[in-house]
Amino acid sequence: xxxxxxxxxxxxxxxxxxxxxxxxxxxxxxxxxxxxxxxxxxxxxxxxxxxxxxxxxxxxxxxxxxxxxxxxxxxxxxxxxxxxxxxxxxxxxxxxxxxxxxxxxxxxxxxxxxxxxxxxxxxxxxxxxxxxxxxxxxxxxxxx
Amino acid sequence: xxxxxxxxxxxxxxxxxxxxxxxxxxxxxxxxxxxxxxxxxxxxxxxxxxxxxxxxxxxxxxxxxxxxxxxxxxxxxxxxxxxxxxxxxxxxxxxxxxxxxxxxxxxxxxxxxxxxxxxxxxxxxxxxxxxxxxxxxxxxxxxx
DNA sequence: TTGACAGTTGACGTTAACGTCAACTATCTC
DNA sequence: GAGATAGTTGACGTTAACGTCAACTGTCAA
Numbered sequence: 001x002x003x004x005x006x007x008x009x010x011x012x013x014x015x016x017x018x019x020x021x022x023x024x025x026x027x028x029x030x031x032x033x034x035x036x037x038x039x040x041x042x043x044x045x046x047x048x049x050x051x052x053x054x055x056x057x058x059x060x061x062x063x064x065x066x067x068x069x070x071x072x073x074x075x076x077x078x079x080x081x082x083x084x085x086x087x088x089x090x091x092x093x094x095x096x097x098x099x100x101x102x103x104x105x106x107x108x109x110x111x112x113x114x115x116x117x118x119x120x121x122x123x124x125x126x127x128x129x130x131x132x133x134x135x136x137x138x139x140x141x142x143x144x
Numbered sequence: 145x146x147x148x149x150x151x152x153x154x155x156x157x158x159x160x161x162x163x164x165x166x167x168x169x170x171x172x173x174x175x176x177x178x179x180x181x182x183x184x185x186x187x188x189x190x191x192x193x194x195x196x197x198x199x200x201x202x203x204x205x206x207x208x209x210x211x212x213x214x215x216x217x218x219x220x221x222x223x224x225x226x227x228x229x230x231x232x233x234x235x236x237x238x239x240x241x242x243x244x245x246x247x248x249x250x251x252x253x254x255x256x257x258x259x260x261x262x263x264x265x266x267x268x269x270x271x272x273x274x275x276x277x278x279x280x281x282x283x284x285x286x287x288x
Numbered sequence: 289t290t291g292a293c294a295g296t297t298g299a300c301g302t303t304a305a306c307g308t309c310a311a312c313t314a315t316c317t318c
Numbered sequence: 319g320a321g322a323t324a325g326t327t328g329a330c331g332t333t334a335a336c337g338t339c340a341a342c343t344g345t346c347a348a
Contacts, residue, residue: 168325169324169325170324170325180325184326184327198325199325200324200325200326201325201326
């Protein structure tokens with residue numbers, strides 16, 4: 001599966017066991033196993049907005065949690081644009097009713113899509129497992 | 145979530161209820177809700193290899209099943225390159241032992257990644273659901 | 289004060305996965 | 319035989335999500 005496989009070897013996302021109050025960009029990057037470039041890119045797209053000390057970015061624990069959220073959403077297949085929209089949704093507490101109906105429908109659609117996706121994942125896992133079993137058997141039979 | 149959402153509104157993949165023995169490219173495309181262009185693209189990348197009648201492609205039921213497989217893998221987050229490699233893996237019955245060990249490891253890694261992804265999906269679904277609940281409550285309270 | 293670092297902002301390059309023509313071909317219908 | 323219709327092969331365009339590089343800035347230790 002070559003090195004492309006790493007495109008799929010996403011961050012193992014247990015929030016980094018760093019209980020500091022604030023973080024630098026490289027701390028976050030290392031903790032989540034992404035590049036600083038990527039984090040800045042998310043900021044350019046309005047996904048995070050850390051404080052600044054002078055020109056440097058300073059990330060709070062909330063920012064870190066938000067980044068975790070973003071990466072998980074990414075891992076689940078959402079595009080950055082979609083993630084941004086979801087974030088915006090969460091920020092609407094004051095939308096009018098029609099807006100809320102739309103919000104609700106979008107949410108439900110996403111839930112449906114995710115549920116479908118879960119089914120696909122289960123099926124794929126099952127297939128890979130049975131394939132693994134076959135290969136294991138071949139191994140036990142020894143080289144021919 | 146704009147129209148970008150449709151980038152995620154993947155094919156609802158119940159294999160099309162068409163029990164013919166062979167299919168044209170547009171039949172498959174419509175059945176799976178993808179474009180003929182995409183299917184040809186997959187062929188260019190060695191993911192499918194339908195028969196030909198003259199210059200036209202003719203897809204068997206096996207081809208259709210394979211396309212379903214491909215789309216499911218896509219939906220789960222695999223790149224076309226990765227899918228191609230998985231297909232190649234399935235075609236190795238004669239690899240040497242070392243190759244098989246590698247194959248096995250790759251498979252297991254994928255299973256791990258998929259399992260993680262499942263966890264993320266569950267978490268995301270849970271969050272969306274609780275968010276839905278909140279919005280519903282707001283709706284019931286009526287417009288302010 | 290002079291590196292050595294960590295961080296910053298553009299600007300441009302890159303890859304994946306198609307979309308979008310354009311120019312043909314083959315088949316059937318009128 | 320002239321469209322209409324479904325298919326074909328290039329070739330080029332496009333979008334997302336960063337990577338890469340260049341040119342600075344700010345901070346601290348020797």
